[in-house]
Amino acid sequence: xxxxxxxxxxxxxxxxxxxxxxxxxxxxxxxxxxxxxxxxxxxxxxxxxxxxxxxxxxxxxxxxxxxxxxxxxxxxxxxxxxxxxxxxxxxxxxxxxxxxxxxxxxxxxxxxxxxxxxxxxxxxxxxxxxxxxxxxxxxxxxxxxxxxxxxxxxxxxxxxxxxxxxxxxxxxxxxxxxxxxxxxxxxxxxxxxxxxxxxxxxxxxxxxxxxxxxxxxxxxxxxxxxxxxxxxxxxxxxxxxxxxxxxxxxxxxxxxxxxxxxxxxxxxxxxxxxxxxxxxxxxxxxxxxxxxxxxxxxxxxxxxxxxxxxxxxxxxxxxxxxxxxxxxxxxxxxxxxxxxxxxxxxxxxxxxxxxxxxxxxxxxxxxxxxxxxxxxxxxxx
Amino acid sequence: xxxxxxxxxxxxxxxxxxxxxxxxxxxxxxxxxxxxxxxxxxxxxxxxxxxxxxxxxxxxxxxxxxxxxxxxxxxxxxxxxxxxxxxxxxxxxxxxxxxxxxxxxxxxxxxxxxxxxxxxxxxxxxxxxxxxxxxxxxxxxxxxxxxxxxxxxxxxxxxxxxxxxxxxxxxxxxxxxxxxxxxxxxxxxxxxxxxxxxxxxxxxxxxxxxxxxxxxxxxxxxxxxxxxxxxxxxxxxxxxxxxxxxxxxxxxxxxxxxxxxxxxxxxxxxxxxxxxxxxxxxxxxxxxxxxxxxxxxxxxxxxxxxxxxxxxxxxxxxxxxxxxxxxxxxxxxxxxxxxxxxxxxxxxxxxxxxxxxxxxxxxxxxxxxxxxxxxxxxxxxxxxxxxxxxxxxxxxxxxxxxxxxxxxxxxxxxxxxxxxxxxxxxxxxxxxxxxxxxxxxxxxxxxxxxxxxxxxxxxxxxxxxxxxxxxxxxxxxxxxxx
Numbered sequence: 001x002x003x004x005x006x007x008x009x010x011x012x013x014x015x016x017x018x019x020x021x022x023x024x025x026x027x028x029x030x031x032x033x034x035x036x037x038x039x040x041x042x043x044x045x046x047x048x049x050x051x052x053x054x055x056x057x058x059x060x061x062x063x064x065x066x067x068x069x070x071x072x073x074x075x076x077x078x079x080x081x082x083x084x085x086x087x088x089x090x091x092x093x094x095x096x097x098x099x100x101x102x103x104x105x106x107x108x109x110x111x112x113x114x115x116x117x118x119x120x121x122x123x124x125x126x127x128x129x130x131x132x133x134x135x136x137x138x139x140x141x142x143x144x145x146x147x148x149x150x151x152x153x154x155x156x157x158x159x160x161x162x163x164x165x166x167x168x169x170x171x172x173x174x175x176x177x178x179x180x181x182x183x184x185x186x187x188x189x190x191x192x193x194x195x196x197x198x199x200x201x202x203x204x205x206x207x208x209x210x211x212x213x214x215x216x217x218x219x220x221x222x223x224x225x226x227x228x229x230x231x232x233x234x235x236x237x238x239x240x241x242x243x244x245x246x247x248x249x250x251x252x253x254x255x256x257x258x259x260x261x262x263x264x265x266x267x268x269x270x271x272x273x274x275x276x277x278x279x280x281x282x283x284x285x286x287x288x289x290x291x292x293x294x295x296x297x298x299x300x301x302x303x304x305x306x307x308x309x310x311x312x313x314x315x316x317x318x319x320x321x322x323x324x325x326x327x328x329x330x331x332x333x334x335x336x337x338x339x340x341x342x343x344x345x346x347x348x349x350x351x352x353x354x355x356x357x358x359x360x361x362x363x364x365x366x367x368x369x370x371x372x373x374x375x376x377x378x379x380x381x
Numbered sequence: 382x383x384x385x386x387x388x389x390x391x392x393x394x395x396x397x398x399x400x401x402x403x404x405x406x407x408x409x410x411x412x413x414x415x416x417x418x419x420x421x422x423x424x425x426x427x428x429x430x431x432x433x434x435x436x437x438x439x440x441x442x443x444x445x446x447x448x449x450x451x452x453x454x455x456x457x458x459x460x461x462x463x464x465x466x467x468x469x470x471x472x473x474x475x476x477x478x479x480x481x482x483x484x485x486x487x488x489x490x491x492x493x494x495x496x497x498x499x500x501x502x503x504x505x506x507x508x509x510x511x512x513x514x515x516x517x518x519x520x521x522x523x524x525x526x527x528x529x530x531x532x533x534x535x536x537x538x539x540x541x542x543x544x545x546x547x548x549x550x551x552x553x554x555x556x557x558x559x560x561x562x563x564x565x566x567x568x569x570x571x572x573x574x575x576x577x578x579x580x581x582x583x584x585x586x587x588x589x590x591x592x593x594x595x596x597x598x599x600x601x602x603x604x605x606x607x608x609x610x611x612x613x614x615x616x617x618x619x620x621x622x623x624x625x626x627x628x629x630x631x632x633x634x635x636x637x638x639x640x641x642x643x644x645x646x647x648x649x650x651x652x653x654x655x656x657x658x659x660x661x662x663x664x665x666x667x668x669x670x671x672x673x674x675x676x677x678x679x680x681x682x683x684x685x686x687x688x689x690x691x692x693x694x695x696x697x698x699x700x701x702x703x704x705x706x707x708x709x710x711x712x713x714x715x716x717x718x719x720x721x722x723x724x725x726x727x728x729x730x731x732x733x734x735x736x737x738x739x740x741x742x743x744x745x746x747x748x749x750x751x752x753x754x755x756x757x758x759x760x761x762x763x764x765x766x767x768x769x770x771x772x773x774x775x776x777x778x779x780x781x782x783x784x785x786x787x788x789x790x791x792x793x794x795x796x797x798x799x800x801x802x803x804x805x806x807x808x809x810x811x812x813x814x815x816x817x818x819x820x821x822x823x824x825x826x827x828x829x830x831x832x833x834x835x836x837x838x839x840x841x842x843x844x845x846x847x848x849x850x851x852x853x854x855x856x857x858x859x860x861x862x863x
Contacts, residue, residue, distance in 0.1 A: 204443070204447075205443070205446075205447030206443055206446035206447045207389070207446070207453075207456075208388070208389035208391065208439065208442070208443055208446065209388075209389075209443055211386070211389065212386065212387075212388045212389060215385070215386050216386070217386065220458075221456075221457075221458045224458060224462075225458060225461075228461075228465075246388075249440075250443065253443070253444060253447050256447070257447055259721075260419060260466065260721070260722065261462050261465075261466070263722075299851070299854075299855070302855055302858070303855075303858055306855075306858040306859050306861070306862040307721070307858075307862060308862060
């Protein structure tokens with residue numbers, strides 16, 4: 001697991017920092033937004049913890065757990081230099097930008113529980129970060145909270161991304177409700193980025209289940225209307241179904257609903273529960289062993305595949321999946337959360353398996369077992 | 382901490398019915414279908430509770446709402462989604478008439494008892510389509526607005542009038558140089574007369590073949606007599622040549638079920654597999670042409686065909702479970718209608734009917750018919766479905782003739798008695814020619830209609846298996862996606 005934030009071991013600044021985001025470089029800084037790792041002239045010098053020299057002017061020393069930081073990484077440093085947050089790691093395929101912690105849903109298993117306070121500085125910081133990203137950035141995620149709470153502010157950010165990073169695949173995670181607003185969605189479509197895809201969760205085939213899971217009445221109608229509007233405007237949509245105690249028994253019905261009513265979506269992601277945030281607080285109310293729904297998950301995934309909807313399974317260990325759908329599983333767990341457990345010893349497909357969220361220490365399937373190699377597994381035992 | 386919004390408990394009298402239809406099953410279950418054909422089974426007590434609007438089971442209410450069978454008062458989204466689905470199912474209507482059948486000759490060297498046409502002897506060249514008629518037919522076909530045009534040649538035996546086939550193909554390609562439609566050409570032939578010249582032509586112009594294979598040797602040759610009693614051997618030799626020269630999938634085969642086929646469905650399916658065909662159409666004999674005058678000895682009823690179909694489907698499911706992929710074509714068409722919003726465009730299973738707007742038939746003599754069956758009726762003196770004559774009538778004359786519009790309107794399943802409230806309506810179709818032939822009007826009386834009883838048998842079988850057998854369910858979903 002890779003840590004993404006921490007307190008500086010020490011900081012020695014001439015005065016409060018005038019900027020928040022810094023790109024780490026080896027050797028002398030050439031741009032005002034660059035911080036030098038080690039020695040050299042710079043607005044800010046960043047040293048790793050093992051460095052024993054006393055801090056000099058405009059220098060911070062990282063805590064040991066941020067020892068992984070290197071050139072090209074982008075960090076946010078608080079004005080006093082004592083708090084460091086990792087914003088971007090070019091070597092990772094899972095970079096995403098948190099735009100807000102506010103949300104109008106309150107999902108029972110939310111991994112990022114919503115907060116109410118105004119955090120629109122996160123949107124400003126996102127714009128600043130995007131200007132610093134290399135033009136060949138392959139992928140970029142935008143998450144929340146609910147990014148559409150900004151309305152026009154989000155659209156401005158999307159236009160900025162399209163002009164600064166025209167070759168980057170952009171994945172916007174949204175609960176989709178705002179897209180029920182035809183005017184907003186028309187403006188969104190007008191941003192005209194063919195590499196932009198909205199990932200929208202659907203937790204039921206009708207309002208009662210979905211609205212209960214997201215703890216907001218009227219959400220299903222808005223979300224589905226939003227998906228329809230995005231479809232009418234030929235916008236790319238991925239539907240995300242998180243499998244938990246309430247949704248797993250209905251996963252075939254949800255798949256049928258998508259295949260029959262929303263067949264234009266580009267992709268469906270069937271996702272395992274991440275035991276963090278509200279999922280951890282509500283654990284007994286949301287936890288279900290994936291082993292118990294493996295038949296329904298396989299049926300739903302194959303149903304969607306037959307309906308020609310590209311379908312992937314996320315956050316599931318391969319040994320918990322019906323053999324017919326194992327090849328639909330994606331190694332999706334972000335590198336900074338990924339780990340394996342003793343029961344995985346001797347498993348021949350570990351490298352293809354997503355492993356576990358670190359948060360799964362709190363609860364994981366009782367049916368984890370090593371799998372033989374696919375060739376030895378010829379009859380799909 | 383916020384207060385938890387409780388799981389919804391709406392039910393009972395709050396529920397409003399969306400348009401739905403139902404059918405009771407012998408085992409007490411009740412099939413419910415919504416207005417686009419999505420289905421759900423409930424048991425007897427659940428159906429009673431639903432009809433009296435006192436349901437309380439949240440999981441069942443969830444399924445009913447998900448399938449757009451009921452809604453809560455004021456809900457608009459289910460209505461909007463039903464509208465989108467209904468519109469999608471009818472999209473094909475805007476691109477009318479994609480199938481154009483050319484009867485290039487009535488001559489044939491076979492003398493099949495079930496043959497649907499009044500075939501003529503080889504010497505009677507007066508029953509060949511002339512070049513003028515062929516050109517007029519091609520130009521009529523291009524009047525249709527469909528972006529795809531399929532030209533199918535039949536007879537008699539179309540290989541006996543290859544000059545007309547060549548003329549139609551070349552003329553169609555010439556016109557298409559400016560039209561830019563997607564063209565497909567198929568020769569429906571017993572293939573006995575296939576030669577290198579025909580193969581070279583088919584290769585040059587991307588022509589496919591559709592042939593007849595009735596099953597094992599003795600059955601096929603008894604059904605399809607020709608001089609030398611070697612119909613099957615000749616067909617299979619030609620099939621091998623086509624596959625070698627043009628590719629495996631350039632030839633498909635159709636079978637016709639005769640009284641002699643009954644009880645032999647496994648052998649018939651095996652003979653398809655042995656000869657490299659993965660698609661089989663368990664097709665009943667049709668009541669037209671010579672076949673209508675079959676002796677009682679050769680006739681069989683709907684129940685006998687349904688048994689034949691059922692046994693065949695059981696075997697096909699068994700084969701697929703063993704890893705042998707084989708598809709029953711008619712079931713696949715029905716399943717597409719059951720499980721998707723796509724319309725497969727099969728002319729016998731659409732409503733409005735497929736006559737005229739799904740297919741037009743250009744007879745050797747320049748007469749235009751609304752369907753192949755309509756053309757066969759004319760051969761026995763009934764001109765009900767003759768729409769007009771090439772060279773005399775315009776496209777507008779044909780497509781707005783009373784001979785077309787009246788049976789289309791009268792047979793529309795959305796309004797026909799017993800169809801409009803049938804739970805299977807979305808899976809089925811209107812067949813005004815069949816009912817005209819068997820009952821004397823485009824509608825018929827459904828309890829007496831072999832068309833109705835045969836299709837219901839298919840629908841019931843498919844839904845039973847879809848519900849009870851997970852393997853069949855997955856296979857059927859794959860077929861529906863084809």
